[in-house]
Amino acid sequence: MVENQVEVVAVIKIYQMKIVIILICLFCFGTTFSQKDSTNVFKKKVLETAEINFLTSYYGQNGKNASVTGGIGTEKLSDFTSTIVVSIPINADDVLTIDAGISAYTSASSSNGNPFDISGASRNGDDDDDDDDKTYKKAAQVIGSPWIASSGASKSDVWKTVTADYSHSSKSRNTILSVDVSIANEYDYNSFGFGGGFIQQFNEKNSTVSLSGKVYLDTWNPIYPTEIKSFVEENGNLNQGFFNGVTILDQLGNQSSRWKPAKGFELIDIKTRNSYSVSFSFSQILTKNAQISIFTDIVKQQGWLANPLQRVYFGDISNYFIGNASSISKYTSTNNTDVFQLADDIERLPTNRTKIPIGVSLNYYINEIFTVRTYYRYYFDDWGIQSNTASIEIPIKILETFTFYPSFRYYDQTAADYFAPYEKHLSTEKYYTSDYDLSKFKSMQYGFGITYTDIFSKSHVFNFGLNTIDFKYTNYKRDSGFNAGYVAVGLKFLMD
Numbered sequence: 001m002v003e004n005q006v007e008v009v010a011v012i013k014i015y016q017m018k019i020v021i022i023l024i025c026l027f028c029f030g031t032t033f034s035q036k037d038s039t040n041v042f043k044k045k046v047l048e049t050a051e052i053n054f055l056t057s058y059y060g061q062n063g064k065n066a067s068v069t070g071g072i073g074t075e076k077l078s079d080f081t082s083t084i085v086v087s088i089p090i091n092a093d094d095v096l097t098i099d100a101g102i103s104a105y106t107s108a109s110s111s112n113g114n115p116f117d118i119s120g121a122s123r124n125g126d127d128d129d130d131d132d133d134k135t136y137k138k139a140a141q142v143i144g145s146p147w148i149a150s151s152g153a154s155k156s157d158v159w160k161t162v163t164a165d166y167s168h169s170s171k172s173r174n175t176i177l178s179v180d181v182s183i184a185n186e187y188d189y190n191s192f193g194f195g196g197g198f199i200q201q202f203n204e205k206n207s208t209v210s211l212s213g214k215v216y217l218d219t220w221n222p223i224y225p226t227e228i229k230s231f232v233e234e235n236g237n238l239n240q241g242f243f244n245g246v247t248i249l250d251q252l253g254n255q256s257s258r259w260k261p262a263k264g265f266e267l268i269d270i271k272t273r274n275s276y277s278v279s280f281s282f283s284q285i286l287t288k289n290a291q292i293s294i295f296t297d298i299v300k301q302q303g304w305l306a307n308p309l310q311r312v313y314f315g316d317i318s319n320y321f322i323g324n325a326s327s328i329s330k331y332t333s334t335n336n337t338d339v340f341q342l343a344d345d346i347e348r349l350p351t352n353r354t355k356i357p358i359g360v361s362l363n364y365y366i367n368e369i370f371t372v373r374t375y376y377r378y379y380f381d382d383w384g385i386q387s388n389t390a391s392i393e394i395p396i397k398i399l400e401t402f403t404f405y406p407s408f409r410y411y412d413q414t415a416a417d418y419f420a421p422y423e424k425h426l427s428t429e430k431y432y433t434s435d436y437d438l439s440k441f442k443s444m445q446y447g448f449g450i451t452y453t454d455i456f457s458k459s460h461v462f463n464f465g466l467n468t469i470d471f472k473y474t475n476y477k478r479d480s481g482f483n484a485g486y487v488a489v490g491l492k493f494l495m496d
Contacts, residue, residue: 044092045089045092045093046089046092046093046169047087047089047095048089049089050086050087050495051085051086051087051467051492051494052084052085052086052493053083053085053086053087053490053491053493054082054083054084054491055081055082055084055085055488055489055490055491056080056489056490057080057486057487057488058078058079058080058486058487058488059077059078059079059080059485059486060077060079060484060485061075061076061078061483061484062074062075062076062077062482062483062484063075063076063436063478063480063481063482063483064334064482065421066108066109066112066146067310067311067347067433067434067435068109068110068112068113068225068309068311069109069115070146070310070311070312070341070422070423070434071313071434071435072332073112073145073147074108074146074147074148075109076107076108076109076149077105077108077109077110078106079105080103081103081104082103083099083100083101083102084100084101085097085099086098093171094166094167094168094169096164097164097166098162098164099164100161100162100163102158102159103158103159103160104156104157104158105156105158105159106156107156108149108155109149110309111149111155112144112146112149112150113224113226113309114150114226115145115148115226115340116143116144116150116226116242116322117150142246142247142322142323143323143337143338143339143340144323144338144339145323145336145340146336146341147334147336148337157187159184160184160185160186161182161183161184161191162182162184163180163182164180164181165179165180166179173201174200174202175199175200175201176197176198176199177197177198178197178198178212179194179195179197180194180196180197181193187221187223188221188223188309189219191217191218191219192216192217193214193215193216194215195212195214196213197210197211197212197213198210198212207282207285209280209281209282210279210280210281210282210283211278211279212279213276213277213278213279214276214277215274215275215276215277216275217274218273218274218303219271219272219273220271220272220273220308222267222268222271222304223308224267224308224309224346225309225311225346226242227242227243227342227343228265228343228346229242230243231260231265232266232267247322248322249320249321249323249339250318250320251318251319251320253328254325256320258318259320261343261344261345262314262345262427263345263427268304268308270304271303272303272304273301273302273303273304273305274302274303275299275300275301275302276300276301277297277298277299277300279295280295280296281293281295281296289364289365290362290363290364290365291362291363291364292362292363293360294358294359294360294361295358295359295360296356297356297357298355298356299356300353300354301353301355302351303351305349305351305352305353306347306349307346307347307435308346308347310346310347310433310434310435311343311344311346311347311434312345312346312348312425312432312433312434313341313422313425314344314425314426316426317427319423320341320342321339321340321341322339322340323338323340324338325339327339344427345427345432347432347434347435348430348433349383349418349431350383350431352382353381353383354381355379355381356379356380356381357377357379358379359375359378359389360375360377361373361374361375368397369396370394370395370396370397371394372392372393372394373392373393373394375390375391376388376390376391377389379413383416383438384417384418385413385414385416385438386413387411387412387414388410388412388413389409389411390409390410390411391407391409391410391445392407392408394406401454402452402453403450403451404448404450405448405450406447406448407446407447407448408445408446409447410442410443410445411442411443411444411445412442413440413441415440416433416439418432418433418438419433419435419436419438419439420432420433422434436480441479442478443476443477443478444476445474445475445476445477446474446475447473447474447475448472448473449470449471449472450470450471451468451470451471452469452470453467453468454466454467454468454469464493464495464496465495465496466491467492467493468490468491468492469490469491469492470488470489470490470492471487471490472486472487472489473485473487473488
């Protein structure tokens with residue numbers, strides 16, 4: 001599975017929260033000033049006509065702290081995602097929304113679940129770390145490197161997801177009830193989710209309360225590092241399976257047969273990861289120009305919360321390698337292209353985690369040209385992470401049809417109690433990870449977006465008029481050396 005970029009995922013979730021808040025605000029502003037008494041006006045449909053939204057995005061990243069290879073190594077990854085969202089008015093009060101997406105990624109770090117298959121030329125074997133074939137072929141030479149992507153089967157994959165949401169609005173349009181269900185899949189992970197929500201407006205639609213709940217029942221298809229998988233399959237026999245004909249080296253480059261996982265090894269017996277969340281938000285229109293929102297979540301996770309493909313190396317035990325002995329001394333350098341260190345263990349974390357973010361958003365309409373959207377969130381969990389997020393976005397209406405919106409986001413977090421860099425953990429510890437998403441770091445994100453609105457929907461595709469075109473670019477950097485870029489294009493069509 002692609003490395004869990006926790007903080008990047010948090011970015012996505014923040015934007016999802018902001019979108020929900022903005023939609024609520026637009027609804028509040030639109031209804032508050034256009035109709036003071038909803039009982040005396042014609043009741044409009046919640047959604048006048050069917051809508052189709054297309055979103056295509058490209059995400060690329062790079063860094064030097066890959067968790068699959070124990071906290072060092074390439075983090076290069078590219079991802080191309082396409083999403084279609086179809087909203088259909090069932091009647092005046094009900095709307096059905098189908099959201100389907102597909103994401104194709106290539107990950108250099110994930111490919112190194114089996115690093116001994118560089119360009120298919122480093123060995124003659126066929127163990128790509130994520131197959132179940134126990135047949136191995138002898139190799140004259142086996143090399144690998146945490147800095148070079150292998151050609152293993154986990155190098156690339158396709159993530160697929162579908163979500164269906166059904167919402168019902170009361171006749172007064174003051175109450176909205178919704179239910180949803182979702183499924184997602186990639187090569188080592190399956191997810192099933194469901195939930196519901198409640199939105200209530202009052203105080204002449206100047207105030208809005210939202211409450212929702214989500215449940216995700218996920219299942220691992222555990223994929224292990226090649227050396228650990230073979231060790232278990234062959235009951236520790238280093239002359240069989242993957243290790244047949246392969247030379248293991250000690251720290252000095254001498255041949256050795258003493259390597260084994262630090263604590264012995266048993267395959268994980270917990271293959272589930274269940275997540276339960278409750279979200280609450282309150283939005284208040286302060287004046288005709290200002291609106292404030294506060295929100296909080298409580299998220300509870302249970303099950304196998306670590307990634308079985310991610311290695312950990314201990315500083316208090318001997319190191320063992322496969323590859324070129326002369327390169328051991330430069331193992332942590334990008335100049336190392338032909339030696340790989342055998343894992344001491346896989347990442348292990350508690351089977352429970354509670355996460356709580358609390359945030360506030362303030363939007364201010366300055367004039368017909370400028371609007372300011374600000375956001376702050378404080379987060380903490382019982383793994384020891386605390387974080388702060390602050391962002392600002394300034395939509396600038398250049399023309400009647402064009403809006404330009406630059407944005408900036410700052411983030412910092414403390415390290416999890418169980419994090420340590422490469423070879424800084426001790427074998428006496430119960431929990432350990434070298435995933436830098438759980439480390440202490442600061443990040444900044446710069447970006448901008450452009451929105452074009454075809455007010456009269458002059459452009460058509462079949463019976464659908466092109467209503468909006470969105471373009472967004474962001475550049476993300478951490479002080480650890482990790483960097484990423486994101487480009488997205490969105491199209492919104494309305495049925496005539």
